[in-house]
Amino acid sequence: MKTNWLITGGCGFIGARLVNRLLAEDRPPGIRVLDNLSLGRPEDLAALTSFVTPSFDDLSGPSRRVELIEGDIRDAEVVACALAGIDVVVHLAAHTGVRPSLADPLGDAAVNVAGTLNLLEGARRRGISRVIFASSGAALGETEQPITEERLPAPASPYGAAKLTGEAYCSAYAKSYGLGALALRFSNVYGPGSKRKESVIAQFMKRAVQGEPLEIFGSGEQVRDFIYVDDLVEAILLGAAADLDGRFEIFQIATQVETSVNALAEMIAEIVSAETGEEIEIRRLPSAAGDLARVYADISKARRYLDFDPQTTLPDGLRNTFRYFAQEAGSINDTDRLPSRAATS
Template identity: 30%
Template structure:
């Protein structure tokens, strides 16, 4: 069991990339995903999963866009699924759980944002992930399960749902639509490429740190929506008019930049892709450019 890693959400956006990354390592992978018939909301089914030494918990309801209209599925899926998995960890004496969280800081008081920044959740999805962090920490403290909480900033890469900005812009650019439509050109985000995220997860799997440690994952720089679109234009050699609805989401945050010092020092992790390099790799992977 020492080299067995259970990955929940293994067929999802991050899960697929993590599986691909770990296939070259001397580990045995146990894939767990709703599409494979594994429902984490079913405690009996979750406890019947094969025992593992390490758990990477990626499975989540990430439908941020409808979180205010339909909060119940967000809380149910993200909290009950996490709680059931933590019971699996306790009963199987799992050594470490890697919990994939998200941006939980709300409007930043200072930039860049380190892990000690106050958490100020402004949406149900972020709140569900923070409560998940608290459950992970509770099980870590009460039952001795080491935990690494990874707060991902804005992840992008091949296979991401077109609900998100980067794949949406690329899809529109290569479609017959006359313009690129976005909601608002102004919000700035710290974008991190999927390959860097899964590398950090692998480093966390190898960590020997006791207790619970929390890490920001980002690139340490922010780009506005408008800057992101222009960079995609430049890398692709294509261009279309941009149509902005000028409509901000409820509780919109205008800028985020991750301080990744702790991940550098404790995990020995460094992002290999800046935003331009990540976008170029994405476009090449999808066959958009050579």
């Protein structure tokens, strides 16, 4: 029997890549995307597949091959309709990032806490037994490194606190109602499809394709774990197939490879030089507050239970990402291109 997936935030960076991966299956599942289009665009989905936009009255049966519902996870009625006929939920829709949450903590909580709770409640009422929640390393915050599922969380931002609360509700719904839920704590995700993102790699790429200097804030010795989007999508698929039996589990999803921002910038400069023959300058600027010095994860649990094994090396992933940004250069607008500061969180 065909499995029907609801992907919230499915027009976004990771969501669109997940849709694309599901469409490549031998027997593609039914896919329904729920997105308020605050960041993702229908064109991003249209570039992958044709889709229908059903009316809410039309949502009682299982989803057709690909459906897009323009709607908000803060709206419980919309969420309830979107869950009709669904077997697996991948909850990606979010107010994303540490800095936006510092500027608007209440807006962040409305989407990331109340929106997530709407979704869990809707899933419980529909008897859905599999929810995958996109959490983040930020849920752990300033804790001992490497981060593992056992560490005591100490969120250092409203975004991290909201993701931790989402995890707490997943746990509560599993224990109270037997809803099988997984929280995958993604590290820094990069790759093709990220032109609307403000992550450090997306910002470096936007500058690199314009021939502008890569700007490093502070010493550049901040360490992060960068995971290629296709490896991350693989983790979601492994999570969806895992035997949960109504339990809740958390997994760190990363590569377990530490890379400093300096090393990252140098790798990108080398790729630009090899791909275009142009030399890119690396410029250092004063540091800004709020950046954690070192964030890296131990992924033993995901390796053991999910058979998760990230495959893409950073140079290979960066090369693919640079080619994507070079191809998209004309469609990246000014607000996408030069924000005040690249985010390493």
